[in-house]
Amino acid sequence: xxxxxxxxxxxxxxxxxxxxxxxxxxLARELRWTFLDLDTLTNPLFEHMGGEFLVDVPTAQPxxxxxxxxxxxxxxxxxTKENLALGNSVIVVAPFTSERTFPAAWDRLVERLAISPxxxxxAWMDTPPEEVVNRMRLRGAARDLEKMKDPERFLSPxxxxxxxxxxxxxDGLLAPRQQIDHFLQDFGVRQTVS
Numbered sequence: 001x002x003x004x005x006x007x008x009x010x011x012x013x014x015x016x017x018x019x020x021x022x023x024x025x026x027l028a029r030e031l032r033w034t035f036l037d038l039d040t041l042t043n044p045l046f047e048h049m050g051g052e053f054l055v056d057v058p059t060a061q062p063x064x065x066x067x068x069x070x071x072x073x074x075x076x077x078x079x080t081k082e083n084l085a086l087g088n089s090v091i092v093v094a095p096f097t098s099e100r101t102f103p104a105a106w107d108r109l110v111e112r113l114a115i116s117p118x119x120x121x122x123a124w125m126d127t128p129p130e131e132v133v134n135r136m137r138l139r140g141a142a143r144d145l146e147k148m149k150d151p152e153r154f155l156s157p158x159x160x161x162x163x164x165x166x167x168x169x170x171d172g173l174l175a176p177r178q179q180i181d182h183f184l185q186d187f188g189v190r191q192t193v194s
Contacts, residue, residue, distance in 0.1 A: 007084045009113055010187075013096035014125030015159060017135040017144065019172045023125060023179050024093035030180055031091070034083050038094035041079060042072040077112045084115050100124060100163035123183060124163050127172025129155040 010033075012024040021037060028035035076094060083090050098105040100122060110120045127135075133151050136144040147154040162169070168186045170179050 006119070007087050007115065008089045008119040008121065009080060009084060009115070010091050010121045010123055011096060011099070011109070012091060012093040012123045012125065013100045013163070014127065014170075014172070015095060015132055015155060016147065017132045017139065018125040018127035019135075019176075019179075020125040020170075021093050022176060023123075023170060023183075024091045026176055026180055027123075027183065028091040030184070031089070033089040033091050036076060036080055036083070036090055036092045038072060038076050042075050077109070081113050084113055096122075097159055100165065100167070101158070101161070103165050106165040121187065122163060122165060122167040123170055124167045125170045125172050126162070129160055131173065 010024075010027065012020050012027070014020040021039075024037070025035055027033075073094065076092065080090055080092050096109075099109045100106065106122070107117075110117045113120060129151065132155060133148065136148050168183060170183055174182065
């Protein structure tokens with residue numbers, strides 16, 4: 001088999017309750033790509049181990065010693081890489097706070113996936129902080145209780161600012177179908193240009 005694999009990855013990022021998982025799931029269904037979610041892959045084990053409240057703080061350098069959160073991301077990256085190596089295009093969803101903030105962290109992500117940088121795309125769910133807090137209240141999930149006690153810490157300017165790397169912005173206030181349509185139009189234009 002000499003045919004070159006042309007699998008691609010769309011990395012969907014944003015703060016919790018921004019709507020990124022719903023968008024990513026709908027996009028995977030639309031494109032018929034594999035859907036990989038950090039929470040689905042790692043939360044049962046994380047919670048079994050007594051997982052604590054995490055605020056994803058962006059860092060430019062890789063950690064000297066891996067935290068539980070770093071290990072969760074390693075599980076996600078390794079699963080993504082395996083799918084890409086099999087020729088499966090993937091939609092991957094997680095906050096990706098450091099990766100979307102710092103070009104060096106983004107470059108490390110792309111390198112770990114072991115496909116050409118032009119086949120890894122970042123989609124950022126941009127949802128206003130007040131709407132994020134409102135959605136957390138409405139969904140009433142246990143994992144959000146600590147975050148709602150201190151939304152300013154959880155939704156700090158470092159965490160909510162636009163990515164520091166090339167990306168496609170998704171308006172978190174649009175209806176899901178509109179989000180998909182706008183993304184696919186922008187994604188198609190970028191594919192044509194690159």
